[in-house]
Amino acid sequence: MRKIKVLSPTAILGYGFPEESFEAGLALLPDVIAVDAGSTDPGPYYLGAGIPFTDRDAVKRDLAIITKGALKCNIPLIIGTAGGSGGNSHLEWCLEIEKEVLSELGNARLAVISAHIDKERVLGNIKNGETEPLAFVPALTEKDVEDATEIVAQMGMEPIIRALENGADIIMAGRCYDPAVFAALPVMKGYPTGLALHMGKILECAAIAADPGSGSDCMMGVLDDNGFEVFPLNPIRRCTEMSVAAHTLYEKSNPYLLHGPDGIIDLKECSFKQIDDITVRVEGTGFIKSEKPMVKIEGARLAGFRTISIAGIRDPIMIDGIDVILEYVRETAEQRYGAADNYILNFRIYGKNGVMGDNEPVEGTLSHELGLIIDVVAMDRKLSESVCSFSRSTLLHYGYPGRISTAGNLAFPYSPSDIKAGAVYEFCVYHLIPMEAKMFPMEILEV
């Protein structure tokens, strides 16, 4: 039976991997190396600001090793969601690094695929009633589109297959549906789409789907016409039915039907079987092709500028009264700066409900000390600094009811006590629009 092998070096380009694992993968003669370089998980800042969330030196280290491996084996290297968020500035950043790598390694035919979407296109989609929000997302407005610093769309397999057909040695794509980079070559060669994408869904996080899991180690996927097998390349790990099945439901609200730009991966009939100590075989995954394919678009807008102050509280009387005390500070700040129309003031009380806020079912606190962050966000940078400073000084010297410690209420670990934390972004676009031809322009470079 014919087989195709896909090597996934690391969960995110720049997270690293042991060279021994990668060499063990190359020794098995893979047909393609694919890596996902991004995610929305680190939050809206990186897409909004056009900045990568991975370290440049770490990305260059990973790219150098996998590029060398791909050129040596004469197999394609496919990188999706370059630069972390897959916008044009992220793609450019990753491309520069790859050019540096190639300048030391040799020549290659490089395909660069943009995921940038013109705002005019999305405004047209809104006019035509063609946008759909994802679950729990408000309907898309023209203002959301205009506010977004950049809009990207998650491409599916088609643009990557087009690059492969153009003879690209290395494909660097902007925002991309994570499994697509792993599934594109198998699907181009006629392997079943559902199985190829399901294998991609598991490989996209590399060894996170192994036991013990790791985001910094390699995984191999071997696909045939009836199923696929996945196994790690480091002898300290193994894939188990549990680890692979568990990864299938990771970060998804409904694990039976996984929606993507090319269609729906259907796992209703899917089975996971341990075939040796380290390998799991998956069969039965189907695919429902979309009659009207939609792509997911993403965008973030500036929400303001943040100033924070960090302090510890050890006084038991103050800890008992913390909610009332902070309410007093909030009211005093509102008397000075007006009700919070132009700024957002948050108190994060670690040791009480700092992690869960209003969702926290535990009431009160048993902790003998609290960690406090005064967190202010305002569009006016100066106002953000002023509200934080005023709240901090008010709290420091507030003579709260029952107080016997009259020298100061806060233990500051730092001088200066206030930290300008810079621009804050928020997601404003997370919707579906119809897929159209030539949505993802490609450029071929001989480097």
Add this chain to the structure above:
Amino acid sequence: MKVKLKDAAKVIRSKNSGPYELTFDIIFRTKELFEAAVDSKVFTRELIAGLYSVDEADVADIVEFIPAKAIKATIRRKVVSGGPGDRDVYGAQQHAPLFDIEFEAKGENL
């Protein structure tokens, strides 16, 4: 007898499912415990809404994923990931209230 979820599960975790949703995975230690949990009908949208102080409308359908011996629940994030006021950008530390959920399991199932 009543079993606590933290004793019955091998994995209890929370994570973003995109920036607007928080999804919970409960993967049971054994098929028997998974089936007992499903049969107990304890895992409902009301339960999740109560534990997290959210409206039931903000809880998506509870899904049983048989191949992984898992139950999944998903809720709307009150604050979208990484926006002003968010507390957990990855959503990875919101699972603890699930630990003490109890359900009925027969002795031989443990």
